Amino acid sequence: MNTKFADILVIGSGVSGLFFAVKTAITRPDLQIVIMTKAEADNSNTRYAQGGIAVVTNNLKDSFEKHIEDTIKAGGGIGEEEVVKMVVYQAPERLKELIDFEVSFDKNHDGKWDLGLEGGHSEYRILHHKDISGLEIQQKMLLQVQKFRNVKLMENQYVLDLISEEINGVKQCSGAVFYDKKNKQTSAILAKAVVISTGGCGQVFKHTTNPDIATGDGIAMSYRAGAEIKDMQYIQFHPTALYEKDRNPYFLISEAVRGFGAYILNSQNKRFVFEYDNRGELATRDIVSKAIGSELLRSGKSNVYLDCRHLDYDEFYKHFPTITTYCKNEGIDLRKDLIPIIPVAHYQCGGIRVDVNSQTTIRNLFAIGECSCTGLHGKNRLASNSLLEALVFAHQSSTYICENIDVVSHSSQRVFDYKEISENDSEGLKVLKEQLKEIMTTLYIGTVERDEVEEKIMAIRQEYDLYIGNEIITLESKEFQNILDTAVLIVKHFKKQIVEV
Numbered sequence: 001m002n003t004k005f006a007d008i009l010v011i012g013s014g015v016s017g018l019f020f021a022v023k024t025a026i027t028r029p030d031l032q033i034v035i036m037t038k039a040e041a042d043n044s045n046t047r048y049a050q051g052g053i054a055v056v057t058n059n060l061k062d063s064f065e066k067h068i069e070d071t072i073k074a075g076g077g078i079g080e081e082e083v084v085k086m087v088v089y090q091a092p093e094r095l096k097e098l099i100d101f102e103v104s105f106d107k108n109h110d111g112k113w114d115l116g117l118e119g120g121h122s123e124y125r126i127l128h129h130k131d132i133s134g135l136e137i138q139q140k141m142l143l144q145v146q147k148f149r150n151v152k153l154m155e156n157q158y159v160l161d162l163i164s165e166e167i168n169g170v171k172q173c174s175g176a177v178f179y180d181k182k183n184k185q186t187s188a189i190l191a192k193a194v195v196i197s198t199g200g201c202g203q204v205f206k207h208t209t210n211p212d213i214a215t216g217d218g219i220a221m222s223y224r225a226g227a228e229i230k231d232m233q234y235i236q237f238h239p240t241a242l243y244e245k246d247r248n249p250y251f252l253i254s255e256a257v258r259g260f261g262a263y264i265l266n267s268q269n270k271r272f273v274f275e276y277d278n279r280g281e282l283a284t285r286d287i288v289s290k291a292i293g294s295e296l297l298r299s300g301k302s303n304v305y306l307d308c309r310h311l312d313y314d315e316f317y318k319h320f321p322t323i324t325t326y327c328k329n330e331g332i333d334l335r336k337d338l339i340p341i342i343p344v345a346h347y348q349c350g351g352i353r354v355d356v357n358s359q360t361t362i363r364n365l366f367a368i369g370e371c372s373c374t375g376l377h378g379k380n381r382l383a384s385n386s387l388l389e390a391l392v393f394a395h396q397s398s399t400y401i402c403e404n405i406d407v408v409s410h411s412s413q414r415v416f417d418y419k420e421i422s423e424n425d426s427e428g429l430k431v432l433k434e435q436l437k438e439i440m441t442t443l444y445i446g447t448v449e450r451d452e453v454e455e456k457i458m459a460i461r462q463e464y465d466l467y468i469g470n471e472i473i474t475l476e477s478k479e480f481q482n483i484l485d486t487a488v489l490i491v492k493h494f495k496k497q498i499v500e501v
């Protein structure tokens with residue numbers, strides 16, 4: 001097998017991977033950094049983040065203490081306080097760097113940040129770029145990446161598995177095996193540090209806001225390599241995805257819309273979320289999603305509604321042009337129509353367990369962004385803390401790697417055994433995949449018992465193993481393996497939680 005070399009391999013091109021690469025390239029122009037992404041560089045969860053980034057800035061009523069308290073409270077009290085403090089205190093510095101990288105955030109008439117409010121925040125503290133904050137960050141960071149000769153961005157490279165070995169009883173990662181979709185070739189790449197930034201796993205579920213690339217790849221391959229994975233049961237459902245039958249992914253109606261004053265109504269035009277929490281629509285996502293789920297079960301309806309009719313339309317359009325236009329194209333006039341909404345899988349709060357430098361439990365393997373479990377989010381992430389976490393942990397890992405990489409050498413391994421990849425379509429897997437997504441959704445929404453879900457997933461696993469035994473590997477079957485491994489981890493962690501309680 002053809003073998004390439006890099007100092008650092010970054011897998012994934014969301015904000016965490018790009019921010020990491022640019023910062024590392026600045027600090028260490030002598031290091032060769034390769035970013036591999038399985039699709040086009042701008043296809044990531046980051047791109048779809050609408051709301052923005054939570055930072056304590058010029059709101060005189062706000063304080064770091066309040067942001068820390070909101071984060072821990074949203075996470076059900078299990079977030080790690082030291083991690084939360086580190087992230088919140090670092091936020092202004094990381095924001096300044098983003099601005100230095102030419103990312104722009106909206107200001108109001110007096111030249112101050114136009115701070116938004118979202119569920120669970122006790123103050124206005126969300127910096128945003130209209131309703132396309134993630135897209136703005138990703139585009140500007142991609143432009144930055146192009147400025148550095150020591151960063152090579154390789155699109156359409158499907159990383160199949162990590163290369164790991166045990167040296168003196170210590171597991172370490174030394175690279176990855178990947179498939180080049182253009183040249184149709186499987187190769188190995190050896191690196192002194194591997195940074196996973198592959199995002200989340202929304203595509204494990206039938207209904208999600210995540211794009212089709214969000215298939216839990218980084219979690220699954222780290223797990224197969226022996227890394228510790230934590231808290232995968234904490235999948236956050238976003239309460240306000242636009243309800244359109246059989247959509248994948250679902251279009252997100254940003255939480256900032258509720259921060260702007262929108263109401264949630266049931267089919268009798270009644271605001272019902274206050275029955276569950278006295279913050280009403282501005283309670284945290286877990287609470288609002290559960291309230292909607294209960295309302296749907298009670299009423300037997302397919303969706304509830306978001307009501308923007310009482311809001312100043314021109315101001316609304318200024319803040320949310322993408323959402324307004326999308327709704328208009330779907331025949332929804334926000335001045336007189338209600339928006340049908342449902343809760344869908346949105347964010348994975350757990351993931352690959354990392355320390356404050358984003359080191360996993362495998363030496364030389366790091367994880368940043370949504371694929372990681374840093375201890376910040378606890379059971380439920382506070383809105384707009386995800387981009388912030390990605391920046392802070394990209395910074396932490398970059399600093400650590402720049403300081404420590406010189407004592408690491410490339411692995412001496414040169415021979416890699418990997419089953420051949422075929423481009424054939426894996427038709428037989430499509431049905432299994434749909435079954436899996438359906439059953440995983442019922443784990444969170446519905447009345448199916450958890451043991452029943454586990455049995456069904458294990459039956460799918462057996463069918464998959466049989467299939468794989470008989471067929472050659474395709475990219476689809478490899479991706480399905482990642483979805484399946486991630487689903488099994490979610491169910492396992494659910495059960496562990498029940499036993500521990």
Ligand code: SIN
Binds near residue numbers: 256386
């Ligand atoms: C939103 O705008 O509601 C999503 C942003 C986030 O996930 O924090």
